[in-house]
Amino acid sequence: MTPLTGQKTYEVKIYPDVAKVNGASLSFIAHPEGVKQKMVFYARLRDKGQQRQVVDGDQPIRVKVTGKFSDFLPATNINQFDMEKYYHHQKIQNCFVAESLSFIGVPNRFSMIDRIHMLRSKFNQYCGHLPKTLSLYATGLISGYRPNNFFDEMTGVKKLGLLHIFSISGMHVAYFLSIVDQLMVWMGLSKLKKAVISIVFLGGYFIFSGGSPGLLRAVIMAIIGIINRLFKLGFSQLDVWSGSLIINLLILPEAMFLMGVQLSYGLSLGLIASEKLSYFKQTILLNLLTVPILLFHIYEWHFLSVAVNLIVLPFFGKVIFPAVIIGVICGLLAMGLTIPIDAFLQVFNDGLNAISKLPGMIVFGKPTLLVVIIMLILTILLTLVDKRSVKGIVILLSTVYLATFAWIHFPLHGEVTMFDIGQGDSFLIREPFNRTVTMIDTGGKVQFNSEPWQKGTQDYQAKRLSINYLKSIGISKIDNMCVSHQDADHCGDLPAFIEEMKIDRIIIPLGMDKNPGFMERISGRSHNTKLLCVNDEMRVANLPAQIYHPYLAGKGENHDSMVLGANKGGLSWLFTGDLDRPGELDTIARHPGLSADVLKVGHHGSKTSSDPQFVSAVKPKIALISAGRNNRYGHPNDETLVTLKQHNVKIFNTQKHGMVRYIYRNNTGHFETALDGHEGNV
Structure with missing residues (x-):
């Protein structure tokens, strides 16, 4: 293994669909030869031509980088997002700061993974030519890509706790898997062939949608479910969930510290625990499960998010998702056909943004990890106890929330x-x-002073x-x-x-x-x-x-x-x-x-x-x-x-x-x- 000291030169591969470009700044993840683990690379693009090659490219790019390995700067403010821990949880320990970067060209041969990334790049670029709102929804819901202006346009989605809809997860996997399954039924394929094709599709879609740690849970559960049905193993939903958790812990254990993974496992467990409840009660329970996790990571919660989720979740599955897919297909036929779909999505998105501006945003503060665990346990208990005990648990849970709120908001120091x-x-x-x-x-x-292309998106x-x-x-x-x-x-x-x-x-x-x-x-x-x-x-x-x-x-x-x-x-x-x-x-x-x-x-x-x-x-x-x-x-x-x-x-x-x-x-x-x-x- 090459020691991570001194100046080094490597040839590495950049996938345009996952590279992040902001003005002249470029960052990407790659696996250099001779280095045991993946690294995060940071570089400055030399000119606008290099920027366009990455932004507009749809093929992997071979580049030569010269620079030094570096440690991630830890969080220097309390409760600041910790980049070092974020990458550490994904088994990425170091970063490489490039002092020079030169483009070599595209690989001579493409692997299957290369081709999936190429397909994702082409899809994202195609969506970039669609009307604005349709484009944001298409990349967010299908390929998992979020452009730099995503959160500027989708303030309602963020503030109302609907980000889980745009984080490719079980809902998206189940939706697209059902489409593939229906196509195979029409083709008259055998159960074995259908299972093999479905598993291959899941692996490909995992890469196509960005391969987030939160998505890994949904993919593993779907694969275990397919095997369970094929061989009639008799696994319950809880067995499948537990199996997914065990495999995840073996493959990527520290991913459990990431908010997206916590929400993914928490919501999926909540769905299993509340399957006998009415839709109204189930939705409230699922929202209650997300609240402690959201408060621990982002410290605020909108009071209207429960009501919005009650209405939006079924509407998303039955209306928004199909509208986005139809809009993407219509764009292939004639861009004019996408205009009414984009207008509809714009009205929907403006509505969410308007609701998010209504009174109800509660800046709660960060509860301790112990308090979060207590909140989650009490919430799960609501599905396990008899009706007579529910009232007592609700009172206890409310007391925990109120006491924690008072402790944070009225400090003695x-x-x-x-x-x-x-x-x-x-x-x-x-x-x-x-x-x-x-x-x-x-x-x-x-x-x-810098040229316009070098500035990129400025944030606060x-x-x-x-x-x-x-x-x-x-x-x-x-x-x-x-x-x-x-x-x-x-x-x-x-x-x-x-x-x-x-x-x-x-x-x-x-x-x-x-x-x-x-x-x-x-x-x-x-x-x-x-x-x-x-x-x-x-x-x-x-x-x-x-x-x-x-x-x-x-x-x-x-x-x-x-x-x-x-x-x-x-x-x-x-x-x-x-x-x-x-x-x-x-x-x-x-x-x-x-x-x-x-x-x-x-x-x-x-x-x-x-x-x-x-x-x-x-x-x-x-x-x-x-x-x-x-x-x-x-x-x-x-x-x-x-x-x-x-x-x-x-x-x-x-x-x-x-x-x-x-x-x-x-x-x-x-x-x-x-x-x-x-x-x-x-």
């Missing part, structure tokens, strides 16, 4: 948190019992990082959104907070409301969200902080940064945004005696901030530095680090520690870091 959002700033101040929730900056990506990383964390601790409302200044790395993700959270007030430095670029960022805010411009002479009610800068109106540039001071957990804190050295000296001149136990180092540790006189005057014991790993600016600067060291200041740096939290009760607390664990009491 408070916290001051520095998020690891890369190159930028974002902080949370949460008081005990959630009396007030205050954010200082949101982070955001700085856009550098706050949705994956800070907003994700807030939802995991049950927060859906921000009392004070403080924006230090107008730079993108401090407020670029503000639109995501406006979209995902209720915000009472946006507090900005005096004069920044005259900045058209910033005002455009907050143009989507609710009419209930107040905009408040402040200077150091103002005292803001219900803001758990004091304002020390600015004192003059400005445009929201670095030297206009809002400086906030707070006293939490027995420590005094000072947040300085990107305030420069002259601004720091002005601040201590206007506010003599200003000091802080914890200093948020200005401008990510740049030498343009952290004047030695300022640090000497403030006398911090602890410094917080928020900066991106391997950032192009060289933050934090050596000069700043020397200054802090000379003043015996302990440093927490997101580059090393990831997210940093100070958890406190009354006047005592302790620091925790996402990458280094517990840091002791203060």
Whole structure:
């Protein structure tokens, strides 16, 4: 086996249907020669021609990559999606970062697997020429492919808990298997031939639909069911389910940690346990089974999802699925025939999106694993006990939900948190019992000059990082959104907070409301969200902080940064945004005696901030530095680090520690870091 060190060069095969292209960024999974396991490859496409070869290609592409093996960066924020664990659960341990990539051509010969991938590529490309909504439904329901704009168009599907319909699973397998079975009946094939063809079809469809771990359960159960009927083995549905679970655990045991696999096994077990119940009761039970799993992974649930599932599930099987298949076939005959089908699907999809916007979204927070198991056991018990015991279990289950909700939403402790959002700033101040929730900056990506094809789809990383964390601790409302200044790395993700959270007030430095670029960022805010411009002479009610800068109106540039001071957990804190050295000296001149136990180092540790006189005057014991790993600016600067060291200041740096939290009760607390664990009491 080749050691995973030093620079390496490999020839590998890219399947266009599973390669992910976002602008100039390319990622794909391949099995290099001499390496025991599959790897995830990351590369930059050289030009638009290479991009088109992958995006528009329908044949496997042989490429030569030169680069180095690397470990996946672990989750650096609490409750952040963990890419390292996600791939580890699929037996993928490492990634390969390519420094150069060159295209060689297509393979000389195609294997059966190659041909299935080619068929999927051609299908996806064909669907790309269909009308928009029909295209999304066709790829989502048939090939399991989700384009970059899938969740933008299908917000209702996501929020109403209908993603299981678009995750290729047992329903899809059974649907297509019934079509194949009917065709074989018409052909008059024997039972043995029908069984062999069905099993071959299942193997091919597993590859064609993306081969997700969640689909493996459905395929294994279907194959065991076919063998059971052919040889009259007498297996019950529970036997088939158990057999599938055993095989899955032997083949890919860690896949059981993935949400899709958990939902797949949970729902299929629920169907077996509730087969004697009415459709109404069965649907409610299945929804109750999904709730604990969804809360554990995504922390929120829409109250209307039960009612929507009651109506949509049968409608999907009897109307939507056939309409999509007919639409795909009609497109082969004449594109004009697809227009009414697309219009129908558009109305249906708009309806789901509209329903999802109705009140009812509950940001529950993340229950512990033990609580999730208890919820699932009590839900399953509802199908096993007699009618007299059902009421008691319902009361007990409701009590567990209510107690967990109260524990998450009314914490006894408070916290001051520095998020690891890369190159930028974002902080949370949460008081005990959630009396007030205050954010200082949101982070955001700085856009550098590049050609349009290189940019790709831009997303708000706050949705994956800070907003994700807030939802995991049950927060859906921000009392004070403080924006230090107008730079993108401090407020670029503000639109995501406006979209995902209720915000009472946006507090900005005096004069920044005259900045058209910033005002455009907050143009989507609710009419209930107040905009408040402040200077150091103002005292803001219900803001758990004091304002020390600015004192003059400005445009929201670095030297206009809002400086906030707070006293939490027995420590005094000072947040300085990107305030420069002259601004720091002005601040201590206007506010003599200003000091802080914890200093948020200005401008990510740049030498343009952290004047030695300022640090000497403030006398911090602890410094917080928020900066991106391997950032192009060289933050934090050596000069700043020397200054802090000379003043015996302990440093927490997101580059090393990831997210940093100070958890406190009354006047005592302790620091925790996402990458280094517990840091002791203060």
